[in-house]
Amino acid sequence: MTARAEVDVVVIGGGATGAGVLRDLAMRGLRALLVERGDFTSGTSGRYHGLLHSGARYVESDPISARHCIEENAVLRRIAPATIEPTGGYFVATPDDPDDYLERFPSACAAAGIEAESVPLDELFRAEPLLNREIRAAYRVPDAALEPWELVDANLASAREHGGHAWRYHAVIGFERDAGGALSAVRVRDERGGEEGTITCRTVVSASGAWAGKVAALAGATLAMSPGKGSMLIFNRRMTTAVVNRLAPPGDGDILVPVHTVCILGTTDITVPDPDDVHVTRDEVDALLRDGEQLVPGISSARVLRAYAGSRPLYDESDLGTPGHDESREISRAHHVIDHGRRDGVEGLWSIVGGKLTTYRLMARDVVDAVASSLDVETPCRTAEEALPAPATGTPYWLGDRLAALEVSGGGNAELICECELVTQQGLERALDERGDSSLDDLRRTTRLGMGPCQGAFCMPRAAAVLDARRPGAANASLRGFMAERFRGTRSIAWGDQLAELWLSAGIFRGTLAAGELVQTPPEASGVERAAR
Numbered sequence: 001m002t003a004r005a006e007v008d009v010v011v012i013g014g015g016a017t018g019a020g021v022l023r024d025l026a027m028r029g030l031r032a033l034l035v036e037r038g039d040f041t042s043g044t045s046g047r048y049h050g051l052l053h054s055g056a057r058y059v060e061s062d063p064i065s066a067r068h069c070i071e072e073n074a075v076l077r078r079i080a081p082a083t084i085e086p087t088g089g090y091f092v093a094t095p096d097d098p099d100d101y102l103e104r105f106p107s108a109c110a111a112a113g114i115e116a117e118s119v120p121l122d123e124l125f126r127a128e129p130l131l132n133r134e135i136r137a138a139y140r141v142p143d144a145a146l147e148p149w150e151l152v153d154a155n156l157a158s159a160r161e162h163g164g165h166a167w168r169y170h171a172v173i174g175f176e177r178d179a180g181g182a183l184s185a186v187r188v189r190d191e192r193g194g195e196e197g198t199i200t201c202r203t204v205v206s207a208s209g210a211w212a213g214k215v216a217a218l219a220g221a222t223l224a225m226s227p228g229k230g231s232m233l234i235f236n237r238r239m240t241t242a243v244v245n246r247l248a249p250p251g252d253g254d255i256l257v258p259v260h261t262v263c264i265l266g267t268t269d270i271t272v273p274d275p276d277d278v279h280v281t282r283d284e285v286d287a288l289l290r291d292g293e294q295l296v297p298g299i300s301s302a303r304v305l306r307a308y309a310g311s312r313p314l315y316d317e318s319d320l321g322t323p324g325h326d327e328s329r330e331i332s333r334a335h336h337v338i339d340h341g342r343r344d345g346v347e348g349l350w351s352i353v354g355g356k357l358t359t360y361r362l363m364a365r366d367v368v369d370a371v372a373s374s375l376d377v378e379t380p381c382r383t384a385e386e387a388l389p390a391p392a393t394g395t396p397y398w399l400g401d402r403l404a405a406l407e408v409s410g411g412g413n414a415e416l417i418c419e420c421e422l423v424t425q426q427g428l429e430r431a432l433d434e435r436g437d438s439s440l441d442d443l444r445r446t447t448r449l450g451m452g453p454c455q456g457a458f459c460m461p462r463a464a465a466v467l468d469a470r471r472p473g474a475a476n477a478s479l480r481g482f483m484a485e486r487f488r489g490t491r492s493i494a495w496g497d498q499l500a501e502l503w504l505s506a507g508i509f510r511g512t513l514a515a516g517e518l519v520q521t522p523p524e525a526s527g528v529e530r531a532a533r
Ligand SMILES: Cc1cc2nc3c(=O)[nH]c(=O)nc-3n(C[C@H](O)[C@H](O)[C@H](O)COP(=O)(O)OP(=O)(O)OC[C@H]3O[C@@H](n4cnc5c(N)ncnc54)[C@H](O)[C@@H]3O)c2cc1C
Pocket: 012, 013, 014, 015, 016, 017, 018, 035, 036, 037, 038, 040, 041, 042, 043, 044, 045, 046, 047, 048, 049, 050, 051, 052, 053, 170, 171, 172, 173, 207, 208, 209, 210, 211, 215, 228, 229, 230, 231, 232, 266, 267, 309, 310, 311, 312, 313, 354, 355, 356, 357, 358, 359
């Protein structure tokens, strides 16, 4: 069916920022529609490190961002507690970390409003026995782990409650202008069906992250994005109970985040010309493991489940220095609200770029304040006061909650599809009730299917059967797409035990299921899956 709609504001991008913008617009009474070219949260928001920043990482390099992080850290704990595991965090000085950084750290934290409490080393090693015994100082900060998929879903659900709409698998491919030159419509393409359509609107907000330069170019505006690829490694268990950061200027392999049943070591930072380039190289894996040894000795021989990467939505601030452009005096250095009407003569287009996932709500507030004012809407922002809807499954991190959820869906008799992440058939059916067109990779994002130690080797055939019962014929392409994405994440870490497991899962998929021979029907595969091939 050809897409057609008429709204006040089109939001481009279904990551944390776009979902936050949609919610904020809808809560202020504006008719808003979000379009996302892939699945929701399939961009950088679903490929990040998992950390609700306290801001302490940025106290030296970017104090404005540090302040934003600590303020939003408190807001998110209030409005979205079910998406946060309050692990706490440590900043630790290893023998290689600079003395002067250590000396300045407490006062820099105090200046940014971040509580940093010195922790005696015996207490640190009691709490975190795997940490490097050569660590010579430690501070406790309010870092935490933050679940991005549920956070984005909660924002979209809240937006819908206030009248907002969101379409996934709809890519923006162009814009239309009225007689005065202002944007009047957005042209979209259904990425699964191929049809094109038009959404008539008064204003467009591009929350397309690292792709914001490409989206601006479609409208004839320029935006100097400088995507920074960051790679991370997922280990098969939690090695620490809290987030652990090195007490040094940001580098590779210097943060370890416990997330659900695993932990994530990251990140590298490499400028790439194309934000879709998220392939992890063997050199990056080596760099992460080498530097990770400073935090947890022996980590380089621990079992890595998967490597993945995301593109930082970095904005080249020198772009602001172009003569005639005065935003640099008005906007924050942490994130940037760009009015392309004033800047490039493209009336009705706004971009929101930079920032962190931790600060998505603040970014949304700032751009919606500007857009609302341009549309003469005076309703103030309420997103910091009104709590987000809690996920149906309860707190996802605590085993007790996960087992209780299992009891609700049949207890000991529940049909377990994914043993690692305790995903039941009922849970999958519920996810398919909500989004019937989901692929297996989409279900991974909504249910955590296949995210545990077996990485889908055992659960995917069962999940494919559930999917096929719903949409006969859907399983083949979806299984191939899932496999491509999983194997992309294991190629650069294929050695030792992990190589043996790769052989096993390749045997199951290629041998038992003959997946290499499955007929492929492209519309079933998500954008991410297509990119992975
Ligand atoms: C390696 C790494 C680690 C990070 N770790 C942390 C961390 O621990 N904590 C933290 O707070 N932040 C972290 N960040 C930063 C954080 O992830 C990002 O700032 C945040 O996720 C950006 O969200 P977004 O919604 O702006 O962009 P995205 O999530 O990328 O969303 C933009 C969306 O726009 C869509 N899109 C693009 N073009 C089009 C089009 N033409 N039509 C329709 N849709 C389109 C994309 O598909 C994408 O889904 C990290 C970033 C990286 C890269």
